Amino acid sequence: MSDAATGRPVIDARKVGLTFQTADGPVHALKDVNLSVMKGDFVSFIGPSGCGKTTFLRAIAALEHPTEGDLRVNGMTPDEARKRRAYGYVFQAAGLYPWRTIAGNIRLPLEIMGFPKPEQDRRVKDVLQLVELEGFGKKYPWQLSGGMQQRASIARALAFDADILLMDEPFGALDEIVRDRLNEALLKLWAQTGKTIGFVTHSIPEAVYLSTKIVVMSPRPGRITDVIESPLPRERPLDIRDSAEFIAIAHRVREGLRAGHSYDD
Amino acid sequence: MSDAATGRPVIDARKVGLTFQTADGPVHALKDVNLSVMKGDFVSFIGPSGCGKTTFLRAIAALEHPTEGDLRVNGMTPDEARKRRAYGYVFQAAGLYPWRTIAGNIRLPLEIMGFPKPEQDRRVKDVLQLVELEGFGKKYPWQLSGGMQQRASIARALAFDADILLMDEPFGALDEIVRDRLNEALLKLWAQTGKTIGFVTHSIPEAVYLSTKIVVMSPRPGRITDVIESPLPRERPLDIRDSAEFIAIAHRVREGLRAGHSYDD
Amino acid sequence: MNLVLLALVFWVATLALNIRISHSRFSETRAGRLVVPAIFGLTVLVVWELMVRGLQVSPIILPPPTAIGARISTSLPVLWGDFVQTFVKGALTGWLIGCGAAVLTAIAIDRSPFLQRGLMPVGNFVAALPIVGIAPILVMWFGFDWQSKAAVVVVMVFFPVLVNTVAGLAATEAMQRDLMKTYSASYAQTLLKLRLPAAMPFIFNGLKIATTLALIGAIVAEFFGSPIRGMGFRISTEVGRLGLDMVWAEITVAALAGSAFYGVVALVERGVTFWHPSQRRQR
Amino acid sequence: MRSILPVLTVVAVIVALWYAAAVAMNATWVRDQAARAGTEVSFQELVPRTLAQDRPVLPAPHQVAKGLWDGWAGQAVTSRRSLVYHAWITLSATLVGFGIGTGLGILLAVGIIHNRAMDQSVMPWAIASQTIPILAIAPMIIVVMNSIGVSGLLPKAIISAYLSFFPVVVGMVTGLRSPDRMQLDLLSTYNASRSQTFWKLRLPASMPYLFASLKVGIAASLVGAIVGELPTGAVAGLGARLLQGSYYGQTIQIWAALFTAAIVAAALVGIVGAVQAVVLKRMGMAR
Amino acid sequence: EDVTLQLKWVTQAQFAGYYVAKDQGFYEEEGLNVTIKPGGPDIAPVQVLLGGGADVMVDWMPSALAAREQGADIVNIAQPFKSSGMMLTCLKEWGVASPEDFKGKTLGVWFGGNEYPFLNWMSKLGLPTDGSPEGVTVLKQGFNVDPLLQKQAACISTMTYNEYWQVIDAGLSPDDLVTFKYEDQGVATLEDGLYVMAPKLQDPAFVETMAKFVRASMKGWKWAEENPDEAAMIVLENDDTGAQTEEHQKRMMGEIAKLTAGSNGALDVADYQRTVEALLGGGSDPVISKEPEGAWTHEVSGKALN
Ligand SMILES: Nc1ncnc2c1ncn2[C@@H]1O[C@H](COP(=O)(O)OP(=O)(O)OP(=O)(O)O)[C@@H](O)[C@H]1O
Numbered sequence A, B: 001m002s003d004a005a006t007g008r009p010v011i012d013a014r015k016v017g018l019t020f021q022t023a024d025g026p027v028h029a030l031k032d033v034n035l036s037v038m039k040g041d042f043v044s045f046i047g048p049s050g051c052g053k054t055t056f057l058r059a060i061a062a063l064e065h066p067t068e069g070d071l072r073v074n075g076m077t078p079d080e081a082r083k084r085r086a087y088g089y090v091f092q093a094a095g096l097y098p099w100r101t102i103a104g105n106i107r108l109p110l111e112i113m114g115f116p117k118p119e120q121d122r123r124v125k126d127v128l129q130l131v132e133l134e135g136f137g138k139k140y141p142w143q144l145s146g147g148m149q150q151r152a153s154i155a156r157a158l159a160f161d162a163d164i165l166l167m168d169e170p171f172g173a174l175d176e177i178v179r180d181r182l183n184e185a186l187l188k189l190w191a192q193t194g195k196t197i198g199f200v201t202h203s204i205p206e207a208v209y210l211s212t213k214i215v216v217m218s219p220r221p222g223r224i225t226d227v228i229e230s231p232l233p234r235e236r237p238l239d240i241r242d243s244a245e246f247i248a249i250a251h252r253v254r255e256g257l258r259a260g261h262s263y264d265d
Numbered sequence C: 001m002n003l004v005l006l007a008l009v010f011w012v013a014t015l016a017l018n019i020r021i022s023h024s025r026f027s028e029t030r031a032g033r034l035v036v037p038a039i040f041g042l043t044v045l046v047v048w049e050l051m052v053r054g055l056q057v058s059p060i061i062l063p064p065p066t067a068i069g070a071r072i073s074t075s076l077p078v079l080w081g082d083f084v085q086t087f088v089k090g091a092l093t094g095w096l097i098g099c100g101a102a103v104l105t106a107i108a109i110d111r112s113p114f115l116q117r118g119l120m121p122v123g124n125f126v127a128a129l130p131i132v133g134i135a136p137i138l139v140m141w142f143g144f145d146w147q148s149k150a151a152v153v154v155v156m157v158f159f160p161v162l163v164n165t166v167a168g169l170a171a172t173e174a175m176q177r178d179l180m181k182t183y184s185a186s187y188a189q190t191l192l193k194l195r196l197p198a199a200m201p202f203i204f205n206g207l208k209i210a211t212t213l214a215l216i217g218a219i220v221a222e223f224f225g226s227p228i229r230g231m232g233f234r235i236s237t238e239v240g241r242l243g244l245d246m247v248w249a250e251i252t253v254a255a256l257a258g259s260a261f262y263g264v265v266a267l268v269e270r271g272v273t274f275w276h277p278s279q280r281r282q283r
Numbered sequence D: 001m002r003s004i005l006p007v008l009t010v011v012a013v014i015v016a017l018w019y020a021a022a023v024a025m026n027a028t029w030v031r032d033q034a035a036r037a038g039t040e041v042s043f044q045e046l047v048p049r050t051l052a053q054d055r056p057v058l059p060a061p062h063q064v065a066k067g068l069w070d071g072w073a074g075q076a077v078t079s080r081r082s083l084v085y086h087a088w089i090t091l092s093a094t095l096v097g098f099g100i101g102t103g104l105g106i107l108l109a110v111g112i113i114h115n116r117a118m119d120q121s122v123m124p125w126a127i128a129s130q131t132i133p134i135l136a137i138a139p140m141i142i143v144v145m146n147s148i149g150v151s152g153l154l155p156k157a158i159i160s161a162y163l164s165f166f167p168v169v170v171g172m173v174t175g176l177r178s179p180d181r182m183q184l185d186l187l188s189t190y191n192a193s194r195s196q197t198f199w200k201l202r203l204p205a206s207m208p209y210l211f212a213s214l215k216v217g218i219a220a221s222l223v224g225a226i227v228g229e230l231p232t233g234a235v236a237g238l239g240a241r242l243l244q245g246s247y248y249g250q251t252i253q254i255w256a257a258l259f260t261a262a263i264v265a266a267a268l269v270g271i272v273g274a275v276q277a278v279v280l281k282r283m284g285m286a287r
Numbered sequence E: 001e002d003v004t005l006q007l008k009w010v011t012q013a014q015f016a017g018y019y020v021a022k023d024q025g026f027y028e029e030e031g032l033n034v035t036i037k038p039g040g041p042d043i044a045p046v047q048v049l050l051g052g053g054a055d056v057m058v059d060w061m062p063s064a065l066a067a068r069e070q071g072a073d074i075v076n077i078a079q080p081f082k083s084s085g086m087m088l089t090c091l092k093e094w095g096v097a098s099p100e101d102f103k104g105k106t107l108g109v110w111f112g113g114n115e116y117p118f119l120n121w122m123s124k125l126g127l128p129t130d131g132s133p134e135g136v137t138v139l140k141q142g143f144n145v146d147p148l149l150q151k152q153a154a155c156i157s158t159m160t161y162n163e164y165w166q167v168i169d170a171g172l173s174p175d176d177l178v179t180f181k182y183e184d185q186g187v188a189t190l191e192d193g194l195y196v197m198a199p200k201l202q203d204p205a206f207v208e209t210m211a212k213f214v215r216a217s218m219k220g221w222k223w224a225e226e227n228p229d230e231a232a233m234i235v236l237e238n239d240d241t242g243a244q245t246e247e248h249q250k251r252m253m254g255e256i257a258k259l260t261a262g263s264n265g266a267l268d269v270a271d272y273q274r275t276v277e278a279l280l281g282g283g284s285d286p287v288i289s290k291e292p293e294g295a296w297t298h299e300v301s302g303k304a305l306n
């Protein structure tokens, strides 16, 4: 991953602002957001509910359009990057298509990107295994538990090789054990592929464990209050979470979060 | 809360089993579940994804019907209890009605149960404040962030005085700080009203912090593997989480969870 | 021949113009939304005029728009009288009664599984009776004035609204229904607060289709006996007299009235089902 | 099978009401006749007479049943007096018309949701087209098509298509627009093409709307085919039977043709419903 | 040679002559291959003629003359019907004994070109047709006699050969009814005649064909007058709807024979003048506003009959 430090920024936000017009006045979801993410970075976004994490992720994926400032992805506009199929996106709600089976849902992006049939089957099988859903391929979404649906939607985003993986609270509905396992799996995948990952989470330990960069946000209007570069090595066993360094970073994140909240009151 | 120990069981499950018939064979979601919950108990359910927590909660609320065994609520069938409006239910997904504003969604159960208009307004205002959504009453669900929608759905369940509150991962999409605050608020509400609460969570600390009884489940088929009666006092400051007792219980829960998972493999 | 050529050129030109406009910023404005269909309509009229003149089509087969316009301007009182008779008295009354009855029936059917299994097939059957067959019978039963026209409209609009309402009432999500169950909401409450709102996009589908059917129904019924006013009466008698300009004048009124009717219902729909993805702004 | 009892119950109720109505509505005529002849009729005499008229205001169920039986089974199916023959003529135009109408309707809906120019210019005119009374322009369509040498099935099918395309357009536009934002956004992140979005999201999501529309559309098609038979000289088909029955005041013949039409329509709607059940089941949407 | 004939109404004994001529091979003898297209209430034969869907049509003179004024250049080439079969049939119990009693009553009238003689008659009687108490209320009558039977109207339009018998068939006796024939009221207009597009007559070959057609058709008519029952059966065979009954068609043929009797096919100019006068004097809303010119020709019938 030597290019991580040297490369040009993959995501480059300059004074980005985004305002929603609603019936009872404008909502400032983002304001003055500056951030640059290098290739191979693992960036976590953390912040109180409603502070604009989802909105920022959506803006990166060209699903929302900033009303102010400049946002570039690989030097292009997000829209151009999207056209090059740069993104894998895991939505906050599973959003599986009810008329497709789990396997069918995972196959969807593969069909769209024109993978050959045997390759599709292989990949579906692989990612189902990765998210521990072997044997559920033929079920429909409503026959699965909430956490299983969420895992299916993660599998869907992992099935193809997007350069940039954007994940909006992907592990929110999972128990600690599965979560730990998936955290490890994700780190492994990241190490193997050198993807750039944007990751929203509410779990401070998770953010610290996974990230090279932690972005703390605060609401009304949504801003970045702190960006923490993690000094942890890229190789991270689970028990790194007991190290003093880890605890120090976690503490700093918690303080940042608390500050955002007090501002809120 | 003196009646908590003496009263008859509010929820009484005896050898309850529940099997879903699906196109590719039966799914045993619950098997041989025995549990009795006393009035005023705070019961947490914890277990790997897909182990039947939601299904059990739904069975209690008469949304699913056990295919085996006997399930009683207040000595009645769940259906009868439902007809007496015994339940407040928070679903795993927010499930707000898109044609109603947030305030309108919260008002829904109040309208149905025939609260007078000024009382409705007062309650809507109170619970909006409780879940920290003041000022968002007039917004529509799709204008809110994921966590805000979840809080709105909690507010909806708290707006009326159900004896039994069933909450399916209510705080899953919230950050630590809000989560702590809502945990405290929930405990206070529980202490004041003597409700019986069934609570699904994936967070071991949350389960231990809130509950008088922790039910650990394991999947395929969904069973109860451990029921832990909490020795913690009912009055719980946040820093009780650093006590040795707390850590001991958390450890036992974690072991139970891990066992469920290993069985899974 | 030259006129025909001119017509083709004009057509291509306005087509290009419209595509330009609809891709421009201007089409987002209120005026822009009116201009595009207006240009399209104007194109149809001009091409029609030029073709009729260029190919020397007899006015008894198809009169040019200018002749129709002239006829409209000289016959306003007659057209107004016909409009009141057919649209206001016949179509509107029938539409209200028919749609109301269909929604109520759908609810009744939905309420009782017994009725659903018993009434739905029979209802399908009755509602599938073709108007041209029913109209004479209803004229025989309800007399030749507007009451029989309203009755025909009732029968005609009933089925589309029924089918759509039944589909709509079934269109709630499981979780939405479960929520109502936990409140132990009564049937009426579930209906009022969940199923009807959720059914609205479907119901409005039916109501919109019904607006156009109502007008057709009222007009067609007049072919089978009527007093000596009404749009259908005028059309059928003027066809016999070869007063094709008058026929088209009535058709124009019908089209305007029908589109306005549809527009009003669509506007109400927009207000009622603002929450449905099809009504929220699409990209 | 569970529906047999309810259907029979409903039918029994309707038949009973029908008999009552037949007696009530036909009684005036019997009384008038008696008055003209200067006699009185008792109720016992009245009832059988009201149920056995040649030209009743409302024929009794058994009269219609007999008319249907004669029409369906009493003749060779190729006979001009056979309702099977006429029903087939109408049905063939209906099916062709429904095919054209549905195809056109779906195409228009697809165009409308994909192309702003079409959305803004076609919809108002599609609406206007439906407010034109079909009975008024059906003759013109027939005349025009005749003069370019097209006659027979096609003109009727076109009128039938004219009536059936509209419900399909309206339903499909709503249906194709029904996917919610997240479902669309997902495909957007894949940079799915418009056609992929259409086939993989919009079309499946529109299915409930499509089938509701198809049921309305196929019933409308039948009406269109019947209307189209009137200005072709009413030579054959159920429309011709209806019209001829109407000219000669043969109420029973009208009702028999009407019921045949309704049976055909109900069967067609039923077939669409069956297809719907199968499709939705295969899509995992039938619960 | 191919000839297409557009009828004004559905297949019935009213058009027996043409069906007979086809069935008995009279057309074939003349070397013609004739297609007969039935009409109906939704068909304006003039439109079909103008659209090129037919070479010759059967129409009533009032609507033909009205069409001429609208710019349709059509010409009467033969007139098989001598007398008018139109009448008003009233229920006695409404108290209608003479035209004076119409005042305040509801009368059923056929429109679509058939209303002109009626309007003319009413204006002669000085009765406004606007529904005022001093006048009459006009009901646009549908395709059958229901308004009389359902007592929605005191009188309805009937043809001697068709609707009148339907009233009788419905169970009313002639004693219950009063009839007013247009012939007797002096407002009769010419009914079924043969018309073609005027410009086509410039072509001598077309005139020749039409002459053959008229000759064969008249032969058919005369055969039908002599053999009414057989003629009715021929009509019945040609009815594709299978809706006509033998009894009704035989009776109709009997009545039709009375109307065609006395015509050799050539238009009687006196009858024509009477019709034109009746239509010109149509009251406030005359059917035709000026004396028509060139609305008929003896060229064809003359050729045919010699
Ligand atoms: N479509 C919209 N219209 C109007 N306001 C919106 C819309 N989407 C989001 N918002 C507002 O923008 C703000 C930020 O929302 P966002 O979804 O980005 O929050 P978030 O940080 O993801 O929160 P959470 O952790 O709860 O998911 C919120 O106040 C929300 O109400």
Ligand SMILES: Nc1ncnc2c1ncn2[C@@H]1O[C@H](COP(=O)(O)OP(=O)(O)OP(=O)(O)O)[C@@H](O)[C@H]1O
Binding pocket: A142, A143, A144, A145, A146, A147, A148, A173, B020, B021, B022, B027, B028, B029, B048, B049, B050, B051, B052, B053, B054, B055, B056, B092, B222
């Ligand atoms: N409607 C259904 N049809 C078929 N199978 C179902 C249905 N609902 C749930 N299941 C199955 O029952 C099992 C238990 O599901 P349940 O939703 O109760 O899990 P859970 O413990 O709530 O999991 P999670 O933490 O992921 O929400 C799962 O294997 C699921 O696939």
Ligand SMILES: Cc1ncc(C[n+]2csc(CCO)c2C)c(N)n1
Binding pocket: E008, E009, E014, E041, E110, E111, E112, E114, E142, E143, E144, E159, E162, E192
């Ligand atoms: C619209 C309409 N026009 C005329 C008649 C009456 N009619 C029956 S037979 C016949 C003779 C035609 O040559 C006529 C005029 C009708 N019923 N409906």
Ligand SMILES: [Mg+2]
Binding pocket: A053, A054, A055, A092, A168, B145, B146, B147
């Ligand atoms: Mg979010």
Ligand SMILES: [Mg+2]
Binding pocket: A145, A146, A147, B053, B054, B055, B092, B168
């Ligand atoms: Mg669950």
